[in-house]
Amino acid sequence: MVKLGKIEYKPVPVRDLLIEIKDLSELMIDLAYSAALFDSKALAEEVLELEERVDTLAYLLDMNVMIAVRDAEDAEHLVGVSAVASAADKISDAAADIAILVIKDIGIHPIVRQVFEKVAEHLIRVEINPESILAGHSLDELELAARIGVDIIAIRRNKEWIINPKEVEKLDRNDVLIARGAPHGIDELEGLARGTISELEE
């Protein structure tokens, strides 16, 4: 069970909150489905991590509204933002429901999984081991898309999420990568991150 704590107010602009919630929500849906269809508990756990983050951001959005409202007119203008915070919460709950199917082993027929593996690109979660050659390099140095056909769609660094990381982003040891690609490239990325493969072909 996730331990819930008090959420402290931070002055974050509404626009920044909305953009982060948008990116995280899309990622959550993507990850939740992949967790279910590739039967990956590791991905499901990431979805639950993301849920916590989205919930925190939705609270912050609501707090922004509360602080800004001084009269009835303000309330009329800002009730929409509260509605968005509540919708964001619903989306993350629904994605978490999908993740929980995986964690609780509520079945998805094996044939469905087999078929899905053929039609969809794979998505994985992999952590960078200290001995991995990926650590300390930026994405444009690594050129993973060109070399092994894998796109890094998100990086989690402790509690911080970097969605659609920029080319200059440097990978660190212990970073958790969420990546998409063909099965062969995904296997290679796994080896590189674990440190069992120590060379990137040109």
Add this chain to the structure above:
Amino acid sequence: MVKKKEHFKAVVDKLVELKDTSELMIDLAYSSLLLNSHHLAEEVEGLEERVDELHTEFEQLVLSSGFKPEEAKDFLGLIRLGVATEQIADAGAEIAEVVLRGLEPHPILKAAIEEAEETVVRVQVSLNSPLVGKTIRQAQIHEETGMWVLAIRRGNVWIRPRSSTSIQQDDILIASGYAEGEEDLENLASPKELENG
């Protein structure tokens, strides 16, 4: 057995479409809010109806899989996946509703909207467009016009553009970006025929 495989292929295709459509809805719903675009919000409402249809079709497919009682557990997960997806779509529609009701520019939202001097455009790809047959990666639309393609509508199917998605004649591209790029995108999607040509 072959028939069964085909049936499952249909189930998975439907599921993938459900997932992509709901993900797209969330993308467009938040974009409609950030860009204060009624147009996009209306697209989201349309997509919600599409998700409802897809969900019903998906449930019918799953329930007609001809499973034995002891296999029921293997199908429960699928049914629940469908339910969760519909909840996501509903929440997306709620966000779009906020836009459709009309957001008054209160200071804290005004800041959110004004920073976005971006617009949303829809263009249709004509036969003579250089985009026809190219993938999103090859088409270099962002490099050429500064606009980002948010969604592709092909008939009544909505597609979330990935770099490997290819563009076809008659596709409707929904893109956002600075207003200056609008004309460039229109010219790219449907180049004007030469006078004597």
